[in-house]
Amino acid sequence: MKVLITGGAGYIGSVTARRLADSGYDVLIVDNLSLGHRESTGTLKFECVDLDDRKTVSRVCGDYKPDAAIHFAARSLVGESMTDPLSYLGGNVAASLNLFRSLVENGCRNIVFSSSAAVYGIPGSVPIDENAPVRPINPYGSSKWICEQLLGQFSSSGLLNFVSLRYFNAAGADIGNDLGEDHEPETHLIPRVVLAALGKYPSVKIFGTDYPTGDGTCVRDYIHVNDLAGAHIAALDYLLERGGSTILNLGNGDGFSVREIISLVKEVSGVSFSVSEEDKRPGDPPVLIASNSRAEFEIGWKPQLGIREIVRSAWEWHSMHPDGYSG
Numbered sequence: 606m607k608v609l610i611t612g613g614a615g616y617i618g619s620v621t622a623r624r625l626a627d628s629g630y631d632v633l634i635v636d637n638l639s640l641g642h643r644e645s646t647g648t649l650k651f652e653c654v655d656l657d658d659r660k661t662v663s664r665v666c667g668d669y670k671p672d673a674a675i676h677f678a679a680r681s682l683v684g685e686s687m688t689d690p691l692s693y694l695g696g697n698v699a700a701s702l703n704l705f706r707s708l709v710e711n712g713c714r715n716i717v718f719s720s721s722a723a724v725y726g727i728p729g730s731v732p733i734d735e736n737a738p739v740r741p742i743n744p745y746g747s748s749k750w751i752c753e754q755l756l757g758q759f760s761s762s763g764l765l766n767f768v769s770l771r772y773f774n775a776a777g778a779d780i781g782n783d784l785g786e787d788h789e790p791e792t793h794l795i796p797r798v799v800l801a802a803l804g805k806y807p808s809v810k811i812f813g814t815d816y817p818t819g820d821g822t823c824v825r826d827y828i829h830v831n832d833l834a835g836a837h838i839a840a841l842d843y844l845l846e847r848g849g850s851t852i853l854n855l856g857n858g859d860g861f862s863v864r865e866i867i868s869l870v871k872e873v874s875g876v877s878f879s880v881s882e883e884d885k886r887p888g889d890p891p892v893l894i895a896s897n898s899r900a901e902f903e904i905g906w907k908p909q910l911g912i913r914e915i916v917r918s919a920w921e922w923h924s925m926h927p928d929g930y931s932g
Contacts, residue, residue: 607631608841609669609713611656611704612677613649614641616786617719620779621675621834622649628838633669635662636678642930645784656700659707666711673715673844674708675837676701679748682792683723686745687887697748702755709764715844716756717837718769722826722854722893724750725771731860732826732896735771735852742890753852760850768840768904772855773826773895775833777915778922785922786830787929795827795916798867799923802876809878811863813885816892822863824892826856829910829918839904856895857908866916873916 608625612618613634618641626632626649634646637655654661656678679697680686686693708716723746724739741747749771759765776795778785786796801809814821836855843851861869871877901907 606673606845607633607669607671609633609635609666609671609674610677611635611674612641612679612719614638614643614646614651615677616788617775617830617833618675618677619645620782620784620830621677621837623647623779623782623784624834624838633671635665640680640788642787644930656703657696659703662703663707663710666707666713670711671708671713673717673841674704674713675717675719675841676704677719679719681721681745683743683745683889684792684886686743686748690744693744693748694751698751698755701752705755705759705765709759714765715841716765716767717840717844718752718756718767720749720753720769720771720852721746722771722773722856722895724753725893727890728893731892731894732858733854733894734896735854735899756850766844766848767850768844769852770836770840770855771852772833773828773893775830776827776919777829777831777910778918779831779834780918780921783922785926786919787926794825794863794866795870795919796923798870799874799916799919800927801878802870802874802920803923803927805927807879808881809867810881810883812883813889814882818862818891820862820864823889824860824862824894826858826860826894827912827915828855828857828908829915832908832910836900836904836906839906843904851903853900853903854895854897855900856897857911858895858897859912860892860894861912869912869916870920873913873920
């Protein structure tokens with residue numbers, strides 16, 4: 606079974622690609638390496654392609670003839686999307702449409718789409734289920750919602766079956782395959798706190814301390830990257846065996862505040878470090894926690910790893926790679 610993976614040199618994409626290959630799938634990674642790392646792809650088949658180049662995307666799909674695709678490739682920084690909305694509302698959407706069209710034109714009818722909890726904006730209640738109103742508050746979330754709508758139109762027309770996975774905060778490392786989180790700049794909380802413990806940052810910044818939460822800091826639902834990879838494989842199996850289209854949340858169902866994550870990293874690492882308090886960032890909802898009951902019902906998936914395993918694996922990988930893949 607042939608699977609094309611866009612963004613397969615990135616954090617979640619590389620872990621999923623390796624897991625798929627280990628399960629016997631024929632995998633082709635497509636990535637422009639603007640954010641990903643060639644080192645993370647190992648010996649898997651790879652083509653350096655920008656999804657903005659529709660002619661090349663169509664050529665790759667025609668040459669490879671995938672049975673299915675998993676679409677990770679996107680710009681994904683909430684803060685950046687607020688200052689550069691065109692790169693998200695234009696770039697993410699146009700690149701995705703190029704891929705969707707090229708897949709259809711070359712006979713591929715199945716796609717797993719990497720979406721985000723950012724489509725929900727500030728939820729009215731938690732945990733968030735898939736029936737919650739979709740009202741993104743930043744261009745990144747809007748770009749994911751527009752892509753889901755496009756997929757819905759393709760699906761209604763009988764051109765594509767899709768599973769859209771709205772996941773919350775990916776974290777942790779795949780220690781077995783030596784794959785971890787390495788972004789430039791690094792904006793995600795857990796790796797930033799871990800890197801502060803390793804002396805790579807002078808302090809950890811808390812953005813906002815007066816949110817309506819238990820300790821005043823944002824609360825998020827964290828999911829281990831290995832669990833996420835397993836969810837993509839389960840979604841792929843669902844498409845290939847059963848067909849149909851669906852949208853699923855992926856999360857642990859538990860929320861942890863910024864201060865709680867900082868305390869846990871200090872405990873796991875045994876290192877103390879400075880913490881500073883900053884103003885709120887625009888576009889940050891106070892609380893995001895997922896309900897994953899539909900994913901368990903529809904594709905038989907539920908997370909296996911909790912917050913301690915997430916932090917421990919992140920600490921272990923970054924301790925071995927304090928400068929990321931380039932170190």
